[in-house]
Amino acid sequence: HSGFVAIVGRPNVGKSTLINRILGQKISITSNKPQTTRHRILGVDTDGDCQAVYVDTPGMHIEEPRAINRVMNQTASSALKDVDLVLFVVDSLKWLEDDKMVLEKVQRSKVPVVLLVNKVDQVKNKEKLLPHLQWLSTQHDFAEILPISATHGDNLDELRKIVRGHL
Numbered sequence: 001h002s003g004f005v006a007i008v009g010r011p012n013v014g015k016s017t018l019i020n021r022i023l024g025q026k027i028s029i030t031s032n033k034p035q036t037t038r039h040r041i042l043g044v045d046t047d048g049d050c051q052a053v054y055v056d057t058p059g060m061h062i063e064e065p066r067a068i069n070r071v072m073n074q075t076a077s078s079a080l081k082d083v084d085l086v087l088f089v090v091d092s093l094k095w096l097e098d099d100k101m102v103l104e105k106v107q108r109s110k111v112p113v114v115l116l117v118n119k120v121d122q123v124k125n126k127e128k129l130l131p132h133l134q135w136l137s138t139q140h141d142f143a144e145i146l147p148i149s150a151t152h153g154d155n156l157d158e159l160r161k162i163v164r165g166h167l
């Protein structure tokens with residue numbers, strides 16, 4: 001099993017923290033230079049016979065200025081087709097306008113999308129998450145919906161299992 005896994009989400013939801021956690025600080029790549037024509041390779045997670053290549057998707061670079069972003073976003077949907085799995089990261093407490101922009105790209109994806117609801121460690125009453133999760137589940141036919149904490153490591157083993165199952 002091997003394949004490409006795109007991590008998407010608005011700034012600050014915890015994408016970098018998650019990727020560092022999955023890959024380990026030492027092998028996560030810090031260069032901003034594109035390393036393939038369509039994707040920037042963030043790192044490779046090898047687990048037995050399974051190899052997951054984590055990539056950043058051009059056009060989903062919402063860290064960039066908005067005007068540039070708009071143009072780049074037009075290519076994002078097609079870039080999402082080149083991967084085997086998409087991880088859509090959201091913050092469990094904050095749903096912003098920028099999340100909606102990413103969601104729109106995700107909704108056009110024909111590739112399986114796993115919804116990662118990050119920062120669950122910040123949610124004191126977990127039941128309060130349910131309405132948000134329920135609403136999100138109506139927005140797209142997600143392959144999985146998984147609450148995680150990138151900083152605490154909650155459910156990251158489960159995430160690895162899910163990724164492996166899709167490659």
Ligand code: GDP
Nearest residue numbers: 011012013014015016017118119122149150151
């Ligand atoms: P990115 O912009 O999506 O790459 O987000 P970062 O990985 O840079 O994270 C943004 C902020 O959220 C940082 O201050 C992180 O420490 C924090 N953060 C990321 N994941 C978690 C989490 O699971 N729990 C909490 N409490 N904070 C997190």
Ligand code: MG
Nearest residue numbers: 012015016017
């Ligand atoms: Mg980042």
